[in-house]
Amino acid sequence: MYLSRNLEQLKEYARDRYQTDPQRRYGILASSKFRKVREWGVQPARYNFWYYGQWYEAPRDDPRSCCQMNLAISEFGSQGLELDLPILCWGPDLIWNDDHWQVKVGRARLVKDPEKIRMNAYRVLPGDYFNQMT
Template sequence: MTTKRGQKNFSQGVIASSGAVRLKPEGIFVKNRLSAADWFLNEQDDVRSCHFLEDVATEFDIQGLEFDWCLVAWDADYRYVNGQFEHWKFTGTTWKRRQQEEQQRYLENAYRVLLIRARQGMVFFVTLGNAEDATRVPRTSG
């Protein structure tokens, strides 16, 4: 597919877990509503399209879709600590561990959907955190 200007039209977009609510301070709002059809199908010059990299789609919006390139925004809901993943959920003002195996599988599947969308490649955005915000504590190891 080509654009009106004759340039190659690659599909690209920012995607994140629907539970990635503490990416909001970085300008990544997973709770915003978007029209999946406008986001995925519209041309590069349409601000509603994925090409503008302004709106974030979650695993629900992109299930079954593929992109050429993805920017995957990774939050602290699925943390890699001491050689294994931990499952978390942000509730109210704090992070809580997901104890139920069903909830843990759901989170793993959400990230699996995100990680298998790109045909050409993907870039990961992982926030550094903020020492002044107890919900986004920077980690130096783990």
């Protein structure tokens, strides 16, 4: 796992790493609760984004391919699908604080366990990578 605040550097790394292997998939994932992700130059897929299959499977030169890295999908679009190299845009809704995860819960809702829901959203995004961190 690599950590960076330079998205362009991460994109370049992904392209270079899999340059000779067109079957590999890489793309951008972001929490649906990361409201300011656009400020980092990341365009989130809208809630009615319907071509997730094409995003994962399209050839690299296809504008809808995840490998174009021009669109981020959320935990809702990434469930059950995997990338060889996910670039995860981590939001302020889940922060590592000394020795534990600190969950920022938004508006009060009638949700039984909002912290668990937020943790599970990040578990879905990068798959096994998050599980290695917890």
